Amino acid sequence: MRQRRECLIAALSAAGFAFVQPTAGAGEAERPLSQALWNSSETDNIAFLTHSPGECLAPPKTAGADYRIELGRAAFSNPFLFGGAAARSGLSCNSCHRDGRDNPDFFLEGLSGEPGTADVTSSIFSKSREDNIFNPVPIPTLVDIAGKASFGSTAQQPSIHAFVASAVADEFQGAAAPAIIDGIAAYVAHLGSGFCPEGETPQNVTRAAGDIARALRAAEQAMQRGEPEMADFLVQSARHGLGLIHERFRGDKLAAERGLVADLSRQLADLRPGEDGDLVALAGKIAPALDRLDLVKRRLRRKERQSLYNRKQLRRVYEGEGMDD
Ligand code: HEC
Incomplete structure (x- = not known):
């Protein structure tokens, strides 16, 4: 496993993250699944791929809110939201915030320190946000964050909406339509611990x-x-x-x-x-x-x-x- 990971990282960084095709080819039987590409070498991949922590999504109050949240929910797992390297690699919000939570298994060489951390001001993802410091921080859960006064520690923002807009535009070099940003902000704001399913999903x-x-x-x-x-x-x-x-x-x-x-x-x-x-x-x-x-x-x-x-x-x-x- 270790060796395959290093090959992958070398290929990703050399070619600006060529997307790993999930279809047929040599060595197909052993090719890791794309949903487990960001796992640390300590991860139990089998447990990871058969269960997830479970999504804590509150029911919407109006039909209009329903549409916005569903749009945001789809965007949360769609790598095409991001432009550049992140999109081509198949990375989405959900890769780090699994089911809207944290992800103690996340590890990407050059971006993570300990498993479960990421340096979101790194040139791997964005030239414009590179601060030339390797400063990975723990990936936080997004459940129950709606009432907070500020968001993010490295590049603080006053609202979920502002944080998401800045993350998609600066960090991941995306050009998402404002309606999609609104949707993601609504989705994240509706994640509450009172709505978590019992046990893993x-x-x-x-x-x-x-x-x-x-x-x-x-x-x-x-x-x-x-x-x-x-x-x-x-x-x-x-x-x-x-x-x-x-x-x-x-x-x-x-x-x-x-x-x-x-x-x-x-x-x-x-x-x-x-x-x-x-x-x-x-x-x-x-x-x-x-x-x-x-x-x-x-x-x-x-x-x-x-x-x-x-x-x-x-x-x-x-x-x-x-x-x-
Ligand atoms: C590479 C992993 C990674 C990806 C992908 C990612 N995040 Fe994050 N996210 C983080 C880390 C790490 C932090 C903590 C940053 C900090 O403290 O400055 C964070 C912080 C946040 C916060 C602030 C939480 C708080 O309580 O302050 C929000 C909101 C958020 N992310 C939403 C998103 C959304 C929406 C997406 C997709 C558009 C996304 N993230 C994609 C790793 C990631």
């Missing part, structure tokens, strides 16, 4: 498909509201989610399941509004896409035990036992 096809469905429903709302850029972003978030499922269905025996996921992703690509896309017509295609997603989900669940959602299969990747059943 299993990582499985059902949860992954649920996230995709939520992004698609928000895309439908964006279309109905006449917001093509937001609709496009949300459809793309849904497709990113499908990519993560695709990656877990590895090996010859699961080729048919991968094919279903790839077909659905192509179906979703047709939902991205173009220059003069008819948003009303596109909105009408979301319900059939959701039906299709449900069907694909049920097909995938039948083979889930053979996929990398399963502990035993993961052990074969992370403990080098090969993929054959």
